[in-house]
C-alpha cells in the first residue's frame with residue numbers, strides 16, 4: 286500500500302490556479318501586508334470594507350495559504366487561546382462584551398461568506414468536547430463547565446451531555462460524557478484562504494506571490510526584487526516571523542500534525558455519527574480533535590512538537606511513527622476505522638507568544654502592527670485580529686478594540702533563551718504525556734493517577 290501523501294489534504298483538493306506575479310521593483314502603497322494567510326487576507330478584506338480607496342499590497346513568499354492557514358484542522362473557534370487570563374483584568378460589563386465578540390466569531394465568518402458568496406464548506410454545527418478515553422476526563426470537563434457557568438455563560442453556550450445523549454451525536458468507544466457548545470464552525474481552510482485571496486484582488490488589493498520579505502523596517506518591507514514603502518506595514522507571518530528581520534522573537538514556531546482517512550462509506554458514518562457538521566475533540570491536555578469533511582473523510586489532529594531554537598519544520602513530511610501514533614489515537618476513539626486507509630498525513634508551523642495568548646503588537650512610531658501568537662486557535666482569532674487592525678489603521682473607535690490584546694514592542698514578554706525554552710517545553714510535554722499514559726491504563730493504581738494529574742497540573746501552571 287502506498288504511503289499517505291504528505292501534502293495538506295485541503296491544498297490538494299484545490300483546483301490549480303495561476304499564481305499572482307512576484308514583486309518586481311520598488312513601489313509605494315498605503316498599507317503593505319506581509320504574508321497571505323488568514324491574518325493578512327482578512328485584514329486586507331476588512332480594510333477594503335472600511336476604506337475602499339486604500340492602496341494595499343500583500344507580499345507572500347510562496348502562494349496564498351502556504352502557511353498554517355492552508356493546513357489546519359478547519360475549526361473556526363469562538364474563543365481565544367488563554368482568554369481567561371487575557372480578560373481577567375476587565376470589569377464585568379467589559380468582560381461580557383468581549384466574550385460576546387469572541388463567541389460571535391464563527392457567525393461573523395459565516396456572514397461574510399454568505400455576503401460574498403464564498404464557498405469553503407462552512408458548517409456552523411458546534412463542537413463536542415468529549416470525555417472519551419478515561420473517566421477522569423469527565424471530572425475535568427464538569428469542572429470546566431462549572432467554571433464557564435460561573436463566568437457568565439449559560440446552558441445555551443455550554444451544556445453537559447450524558448453518555449447516552451452524546452451517543453446520539455457521536456459514537457465513541459468509551460463515552461464518559463461531553464460538553465456541547467454551538468460556538469465552533471468548521472471549514473475547508475485552503476478553500477477559504479484562496480477564496481479570500483481572490484476576493485481581495487477583485488477589491489483592488491495588489492497581491493504579489495513568490496515575493497519573500499527579508500526585512501521589515503520603519504514604513505517599509507524589503508524583498509530581494511523590490512521594496513514597498515507604506516504608511517503601515519503589517520507582518521502577518523505567525524510562525525514564520527522567525528525568518529524575517531524586524532519581527533523575529535515576537536512569537537515562536539511550534540508544530541502541529543493531522544491525518545485524514547479515505548472517504549468513508551455511509552454505513553461507517555451511520556456508526557460514527559457527526560451528521561450535522563459538529564467538530565469534536567477529546568478533552569485532555571494533549572488534545573486530539575477532528576471534523577468530518579464534505580467528501581466524508583475523517584480529518585484527525587493530535588499532538589505536536591517544538592524544535593530547538595524554534596526552528597520551522599519545512600518541508601513537513603511525517604515519519605511512519607508519527608503517522609502510526611495518530612492513527613492509534615484515532616482508533617482508540619473509533620475502532621471501526623481500523624480498515625480505513627490513511628490517505629494524507631501532514632503538518633504545519635503555528636505561532637505561540639510568550640504569554641500563551643494571542644497579541645497585536647502596535648509600533649505606532651514605526652508604522653508596524655503585527656498580530657499572531659494564536660497558539661493553535663488562529664482560524665477564528667485571525668478574523669477578529671484583522672477587524673481590530675483595520676479599525677486601528679482607519680483610526681476608528683470600534684467595539685472590537687475593547688479586546689485587551691493590544692500591546693507594544695516595549696511591553697512584549699520575551700521568551701526564555703535556549704536551552705531553557707527547549708528544556709521547559711519538553712519537561713511540560715513529558716508530564717502531560719505521562720499523565721495521559723497513566724490515566725488511559727485502567728490498571729494504574731489510584732495514587733499514581735493522582736500523582737500524574739498533580740504533576741501535569743503544576744507543569745501546566747508554568748505556561749502563563
Ligand SMILES: Cc1cc2nc3c(=O)[nH]c(=O)nc-3n(C[C@H](O)[C@H](O)[C@H](O)COP(=O)(O)OP(=O)(O)OC[C@H]3O[C@@H](n4cnc5c(N)ncnc54)[C@H](O)[C@@H]3O)c2cc1C
Pocket residue numbers: 319320321322323324325344345346347348349350351352353354355356357358359360361362496497498499521522523524525528529540541542543586631632633634635636656657659660661662663664665666667
Ligand atoms: C496542523 C495545524 C492545525 C491547526 N488547526 C487549527 C484549527 O483547527 N483551528 C484554529 O483556530 N487554528 C488552527 N491552527 C492554527 C491556525 O492555522 C493559524 O493560527 C492561522 O492559520 C495563522 O494564520 P496566519 O495568517 O497568521 O499565518 P499563516 O497562515 O502561517 O500565514 C503566514 C504566511 O506568510 C508567508 N511567509 C512566510 N515567510 C514569508 C516572508 N519572508 N515573506 C512573505 N511571506 C512569508 C507564508 O508562506 C504564509 O502564507 C492550526 C495550525 C496547524 C499548523
